[in-house]
Amino acid sequence: MNIGTITQNASGTYTGKISTLTVAIVIALRTVHSANPRAPKFEILALSAARQWVQVGALFELSSNSTGETFLNGKIEDPSLDKPLYISAFRQEDGSYNIVWSRPTRRRDAPTDTVAADDGLPPLPGAG
DSSP: OEEEEEEEOTTSOEEEEEEOSSOEEEEEEEEOOOSOTTSOSEEEEEEOTTSOEEEEEEEEEEEOTTTOOEEEEEEEOOTTSSSOEEEEEEEOTTSOEEEEEOOOOOOTTSOOOOOOOOOSOOOOTTOO
């Protein structure tokens, strides 16, 4: 679901807006300069009510396994949010980015912490 856009202004700074039913923020991206290949490409800054830039997240550059297309992926976290806002940013032909929200999916292969329910049934044959 597209929730915003980022464009590059005349001074070269990427700025944009994210809007949902509960979130309306002005953001800017600050390039991260690092020799670490696992470092984020950008820090996400949000404009506070006091009109100060506050770091609220980071975007990492990834490549699609199927197309090889590069995109940005990360999250916005702030004490004012109930949960992190997971976003991806896809570059458009005009150089802008579309910001897309996605609900995190649970990994199928991740172990789950489940406790057997005491439902009064006997154990299954051959189990245990």
